[in-house]
Amino acid sequence: MNISFYKYQGTGNDFVMIDDRKEFFDIKNLALVQRLCDRRFGIGADGLILIRNKSGYDFEMVYFNADGSQSMCGNGARCAAAFAAFLGIVPDNTYFYAIDGPHRAKINNDWVALEMGAVQSISKVDGDYFVNTGSPHHVRFVDEVETHDVVTVGRDIRYSQPYQPGGTNVNFVTPQPDHSILVRTYERGVEDETLSCGTGVTACALVYGQSKNLNHVKIKTRGGELEVSFISTPDGRFEGITLSGPAKQVFSGIVKTENEISATA
Numbered sequence: 001m002n003i004s005f006y007k008y009q010g011t012g013n014d015f016v017m018i019d020d021r022k023e024f025f026d027i028k029n030l031a032l033v034q035r036l037c038d039r040r041f042g043i044g045a046d047g048l049i050l051i052r053n054k055s056g057y058d059f060e061m062v063y064f065n066a067d068g069s070q071s072m073c074g075n076g077a078r079c080a081a082a083f084a085a086f087l088g089i090v091p092d093n094t095y096f097y098a099i100d101g102p103h104r105a106k107i108n109n110d111w112v113a114l115e116m117g118a119v120q121s122i123s124k125v126d127g128d129y130f131v132n133t134g135s136p137h138h139v140r141f142v143d144e145v146e147t148h149d150v151v152t153v154g155r156d157i158r159y160s161q162p163y164q165p166g167g168t169n170v171n172f173v174t175p176q177p178d179h180s181i182l183v184r185t186y187e188r189g190v191e192d193e194t195l196s197c198g199t200g201v202t203a204c205a206l207v208y209g210q211s212k213n214l215n216h217v218k219i220k221t222r223g224g225e226l227e228v229s230f231i232s233t234p235d236g237r238f239e240g241i242t243l244s245g246p247a248k249q250v251f252s253g254i255v256k257t258e259n260e261i262s263a264t265a
């Protein structure tokens with residue numbers, strides 16, 4: 001079976017993007033998702049995104065982590081909006097559906113500003129924090145994130161008992177003198193560090209912004225720079241959350257899948 005695809009990256013978080021409005025892709029075939037995301041035997045990506053039709057919305061984004069599990073992906077949603085504009089499905093703005101509900105996004109060439117869902121609260125966890133920004137995120141402040149053993153420590157927390165059975169993503173943060181933050185993330189479902197994580201930097205920006213009474217935070221990741229802005233409500237919620245940054249098409253092609261993992265429905 002041949003599948004045509006596009007490859008996108010948002011600050012180094014990279015995705016296989018498929019226009020699946022004809023719904024030919026078998027979303028139960030997780031072996032196919034894993035193969036397409038495999039960096040040796042497949043195209044290689046942190047995740048795979050299908051664009052499908054959904055009444056009442058410009059499109060639906062169906063996201064899979066590289067291991068086939070599903071969750072909300074902030075960088076992936078920004079890339080999905082850029083892809084939808086590239087396909088001519090939307091102009092320079094869109095209202096689409098993802099696993100955590102509806103989102104609006106504005107597309108300006110390779111720059112996408114995504115409206116995230118509201119966040120109800122930030123929890124404290126043994127000196128760290130936990131925030132759900134559409135995906136679960138543990139947030140730990142460290143002195144030198146650049147030299148921190150993100151994979152070992154991140155994996156321990158991700159699989160730790162309090163987060164079982166679903167697990168969590170794990171973010172490490174070092175604030176900078178200019179009130180930006182450096183963030184590195186161990187991502188659930190990739191089971192490794194990714195160059196950036198959209199829902200993760202959003203979680204970190206909310207925790208840091210609340211502590212410094214800021215409502216706009218610049219985040220530096222290994223994959224590039226993102227910005228998060230938000231409104232803190234008097235009852236401790238966060239609304240009007242926007243995640244902005246680059247979302248770029250890298251290449252396109254046709255991938256051949258062997259029979260045993262063909263994409264037939």
Ligand SMILES: N[C@H](CCC[C@H](N)C(=O)O)C(=O)O
Nearest residue numbers: 071073074075135197198199
């Ligand atoms: N790995 C995450 C989903 C993708 C999150 C990340 N790629 C983003 O940009 O938000 C999870 O399983 O919760």
